[in-house]
Every structure is written in structure tokens, then in C-alpha cells.
Amino acid sequence: EAQVTQNPRYLITVTGKKLTVTCSQNMNHEYMSWYRQDPGLGLRQIYYSMNVEVTDKGDVPEGYKVSRKEKRNFPLILESPSPNQTSLYFCASRSLDRSSYNSPLHFGNGTRLTVT
Amino acid sequence: AQTVTQSQPEMSVQEAETVTLSCTYDTSESDYYLFWYKQPPSRQMILVIRQEAYKQQNATENRFSVNFQKAAKSFSLKISDSQLGDAAMYFCAFTQGGSEKLVFGKGTKLTVNP
Numbered sequence: 389e390a391q392v393t394q395n396p397r398y399l400i401t402v403t404g405k406k407l408t409v410t411c412s413q414n415m416n417h418e419y420m421s422w423y424r425q426d427p428g429l430g431l432r433q434i435y436y437s438m439n440v441e442v443t444d445k446g447d448v449p450e451g452y453k454v455s456r457k458e459k460r461n462f463p464l465i466l467e468s469p470s471p472n473q474t475s476l477y478f479c480a481s482r483s484l485d486r487s488s489y490n491s492p493l494h495f496g497n498g499t500r501l502t503v504t
Numbered sequence: 505a506q507t508v509t510q511s512q513p514e515m516s517v518q519e520a521e522t523v524t525l526s527c528t529y530d531t532s533e534s535d536y537y538l539f540w541y542k543q544p545p546s547r548q549m550i551l552v553i554r555q556e557a558y559k560q561q562n563a564t565e566n567r568f569s570v571n572f573q574k575a576a577k578s579f580s581l582k583i584s585d586s587q588l589g590d591a592a593m594y595f596c597a598f599t600q601g602g603s604e605k606l607v608f609g610k611g612t613k614l615t616v617n618p
């Protein structure tokens with residue numbers, strides 16, 4: 389089954405304790421992205437990647453890191469989480485193949501992060 | 505910068521009735537794509553419908569249809585014969601042709617009353 393898998397679904401941590409949210413897709417998609425969703429703000433892009441070893445900042449990258457060492461994986465790293473990073477996080481992917489021009493995003497099921 | 509505006513934070517509809525969710529966007533480009541995503545309480549993001557800007561015909565997917573007014577930069581979603589399972593947050597989204605970036609509105613929470 390084609391899917392984007394995020395783990396964990398829920399995570400409670402304390403300020404300053406490094407954490408990683410994993411994201412993996414099995415559709416051979418070139419493009420992967422991280423969003424955070426906050427009430428009243430919709431979804432905002434954190435980072436995205438067009439292919440292996442190619443990453444770029446989205447609208448709200450501060451406090452986050454990403455890496456794209458393999459095509460299927462795109463982990464989100466919070467080196468020193470703070471309470472303002474408490475949010476719902478989504479990983480998404482899509483193909484950049486010309487035959488699927490502007491294909492829609494496939495989303496993971498989300499990770500609810502709470503930083504105390 | 506492109507922006508997407510959903511002016512209705514919340515809407516409600518009676519089961520079996522029709523409801524329209526509003527979305528406007530701002531762009532100077534002519535090549536772009538618009539989407540409506542549904543987010544039920546399960547938190548999944550589900551693509552409802554998609555519209556290419558170069559197509560004049562409004563997209564339709566079963567009970568879901570859009571009213572795409574390109575000159576007015578409006579992209580409303582109409583849900584006919586509303587069902588309890590339609591209750592969700594609905595997000596309008598925009599992407600410029602060839603761009604990697606998808607810009608979302610802030611969402612409209614739809615309640616369906618039995």
C-alpha cells in the first residue's frame with residue numbers, strides 16, 4: 389500500500405531534550421516536506437526536499453533541522469525543543485515526475501508533539 | 505507571495521443539505537493549481553478535489569464540486585447531500601505551476617447536524 393509513515397504519533401518531551409520524528413514513504417517520491425499545524429494558523433511549511441541531499445527552508449524553519457540521506461526518508465530533528473514547538477506535525481511527499489505534474493501531496497498521519 | 509484566505513472559521517449544515525465553503529487566493533501567476541483537503545478527527549489529510557487554473561470547467565468529485573472564479577480569484581467548495589462523515593476541517597490550498605510549495609488557508613471547521 390502506498391503510504392507516508394510517520395513515527396511516533398504522539399510524543400511528550402521536555403524543553404531542551406533532542407528528538408527526531410521519522411518520516412518514510414514507499415512511493416519513490418522525489419519531493420518530501422514537513423508542515424506544522426496550529427489552531428487558527430492552518431498548515432505552515434517547515435522544510436522541504438526536492439531530492440536526496442537537497443533540502444531547503446520553508447516558512448517556519450527556526451528550531452528545526454532535516455536531512456535527506458535516502459530518497460524514502462526525511463526525518464525532522466528538534467535539537468533543543470521549546471514549548472512553542474508544541475504542535476501537530478505532518479510529513480508529506482509527492483512525485484516530481486513530469487507525467488504527474490503538480491500531483492497532490494500524500495500526507496502521513498501526523499505527530500502530536502508536546503514540549504513541556 | 506501567494507496567500508490563501510478562508511473567511512469562515514466555522515460552518516454548520518443539516519444532514520442532507522448543501523453547504524458552500526469559501527476560499528480566495530492571491531497570485532499574479534496564470535499557471536497554478538488549487539486543492540481542497542479534508543481533515544477528519546482522525547487527523548488524516550485527505551485530498552477532496554483539485555482544480556487546474558487553465559481549465560474553465562469546474563471540478564467535480566461525486567457530492568463535492570467547486571465554483572472556480574478565476575477573475576475573482578475565488579475557489580469555493582460545495583458539498584451536496586451532506587453526510588455526518590463530512591464533518592471535518594477543510595483546508596483550501598494553492599500551488600503555483602512547477603513550484604514545490606503548497607500554501608494552505610487557515611481552515612474551516614464543518615459541523616454536520618443530524
